[in-house]
Amino acid sequence: MRGSFAGLRIRERRRALGLSQTALAERAGISPSYLNLIEHNKRGIAGKVLLSLARELDLPPSALSKEAELSLIGDLRQAAADMPVDQAEADVTEEFVSRYPGWARLVNTLHGQVRAQRTAIDALSDRLTHDPFLQTTLHEVLTRITAVHSTVEILATVPDIPDDQRARFLRNVNDESARLANVARELTQYFDDAVEQDQPTTLPDEEVERFFAQRQNRVPELEAEAADTSTITELLQASELRGEEARRRAQTRLSAYLEEARALPLEPFQAAARKTGYDVAALARQFGQPIPMILRRLSRLQRRGGAGPLFGLVSINAAGHLAERIALPGFPIPRHGAACALWPVYQSLAQPGRTERHIVDLATGGRFITLTHANYADSGTVGLPGPLTSTMLIVDAGDAAGTALTTGLAENTPAVAAGTGCRICPRPACASRAEPAIMTAQI
Amino acid sequence: MKRVLIVEDEANIVESLIFLLERDGFEVATVADGAAALDRIAAFNPDVVLLDVMLPSLSGFDILNQLRGSDAHADMPVMMLTAKGQSKDRDRAMELGATVFVTKPFSNAEIVAHVRQMVGQEKADGG
Structure with missing residues (x-):
């Protein structure tokens, strides 16, 4: 199902512009038969083809990018799950996003505002009471x-x-x-x-998520050799973060980012990652750094010329709160509420210190490889544990093929049949189901 | 003369209550501190206690609890006066054995009527 939206949008936009398939294919520098395959979702688009089609259709490239679309679809499903009384046709979310991207973004924005306002009302109510x-x-x-x-x-x-x-x-x-x-x-x-005090209208976590998402979870300023804590201060000052709490959380994450960037400089780390075939244990040994840091650092790598795997990442605290989320196309991560209990990141909490690998089949159709590792931070007090964090690196099984990420993984290894979260998961017989789904049809 | 003890730390409220109750024929004594209230009750032996909830050092609820736990004052009529009008405070006061629960701001007539009722007379008899 992945990549099935751009085709419909290209076809509709082409028709709206009065172009034939042949004419558009010629302008974009591809064959009409290839364009036909794209329009019927038989081929994905990326790189130069995506850029040239977007240019000829007078659309921003992001309008044809499945990453942005998948993220929007995930958010809208969450919106439908949050307001089930409205009976949104959640099983046609993809079509809605594809046909009416502007309306879809509007609905998503409004949903975000409603949530933020509800939270503000709860906070004010608490304030009046307590x-x-x-x-x-x-x-x-x-x-x-x-x-x-x-x-x-x-x-x-x-x-x-x-x-x-x-x-x-x-x-x-x-x-x-x-x-x-x-x-x-x-x-x-x-x-x-x-x-x-100019109270912010969005949640601190959402502000921080937006801050990192706008930078595609990478902060080049902190990758520079001269970067230090003053770089973080400058980043925060120049940022659009409004709430005090959001700034504090962003500072914590940026400080961790800086520490990782110093310990694992991007260029040598990327080179070593490629050389070892993304072998996390070998990278940990080579750089003398803990596995969770290697997992987080891998999630910062970008494809070069379309080569190499693309990683997503989730980290949670001991209560299951999603502390960090780097989305991966096809692997939606809920923005609010609980994710699927079957995600290996949760199982990992019970086995601190071990690096585990799983095959995960999502209800949406993708197959992924996950690497998880939970570890305690030092509490500084004898007899008391520090905070426990579980980190999960996610990679498309297709991307991982032929790398150390799948080395030794038997073909008959059982896959975890997981979802995104119960309310938007169509697996009716799941033993881990905690609440009813809002959809019964296959997504 | 029937005796009323006012346990309240707000001097201007106390002055109004003294004026009203003395005018109605009661002998009135006052105490502003919660911790001193139990001793004052033992010494003054009132027929009715007007007991504020928010008091320095010991709350009205604590005083009431101790009164009800003592043999000498287990049945003493107690009117709780409070600015905390929530139902949970009323419930707590009644569970602890308050005779009457009155929320501020109250009317003077309401206070006098309750006191008369608690001493078992429609009108204070002056002795």
Whole structure:
């Protein structure tokens, strides 16, 4: 099913421009029969062909790129899963994205905004309920009003109050009024400050994800030999990250990136990776670095001239929270909520220190090789474990063929029949299913 | 004369309550600190206690709990006064054995009526 969207879009765009297959093929420098195969999804497109077709059709190359489309499809399926009451036709998501990419992006953007606003509402609700300042202030207001109300009621209804008592009551009311005015000022200032903080409208994780996704998960500035922590500061200052928490998380990830870039410089690492056939154990020995760092570094490598495998990566903490996600075409990673429990990255948590390899068949039709490794960070305290992280490198089985990634892997090795997440997975009989799927048809 | 002890740390509220209850014929004593309230109750031996929840050093709930656990004051009428009007606070007060639960801001007439009712008289009898 992978790569099946560009064909339809090319055909529709060509027709909209009034071009014949022959005319477009000629302009793009390919044969009409090859264009016919592309339009009927019998051939994928990449590289020069993709660029020339995009140019002739007056489309941005990303409009014909399956990576962007697959990511959008995954996000829309998640949107449908988040709002099942709306009965979106989730099983035709691919067609929707293909035919109406603008609308699809709009729906996805709106879904993101709805989620962010829901989170903001929850946070505000929590704040109103539990904020110590608001709790104290409300108590103060009620106390002052009680004093004023009780005193004024006496002054208004009791005719024979002695003069000295009346004078004291009036003074009390005056004092309480002044205190109430102070509380009102503090409350106003409190909400003014909250507005000035300019709360971000997206989640910190999403901001950080966007920051890295826009850079295709690679930060050339940190690959430079002279890069240091001031480079990170400059990157953050120049970034569009708005929330304090998002900046903090981005800084943590960039610091880890810098550490990896120093330990495994890109050029020699890429050369060694090719030479060893992407043998992670050999690379770990050669560079004297831990396996998880090798896995993360491999996910930063880009294809050169269309050669070499392309990697995705997932890392989770001990609670299963997705800490890092580098998407790979055909292997969607849920942006929110739990991923498939069968992903080897979860199994790896039970076997820290071991590097495991699995074949994973996704419900969407792709076959992938995964390498996983979980490890504890040092807690610095005797008797207490540090944070446990599990890292999973993902590579298309086709890309991995002939490399060390598949060396020794018997053909009859059982594959893990996994999905993306239960709600968008069509495997009805899965023993690990945690909740019903929103789709029954094959994706 | 029936005795009312007011356990409340807000001086201006206390002054209004003293005026109202003394005018209605009650003998009134006050204490502002939670930790001192139990001793004051033992010494003053009131017929009714008006007990604020938010007090310095010991909360009204704690005082009520200790009162109900003592032989001498297990049945003493207690009116809880609180700015915390949530149902869970009301439930807690009633579970601990409060006789009446009143939320701030209250009306003077409401307080006086409850006190009269708790001492078993429609109108304080002055002795």
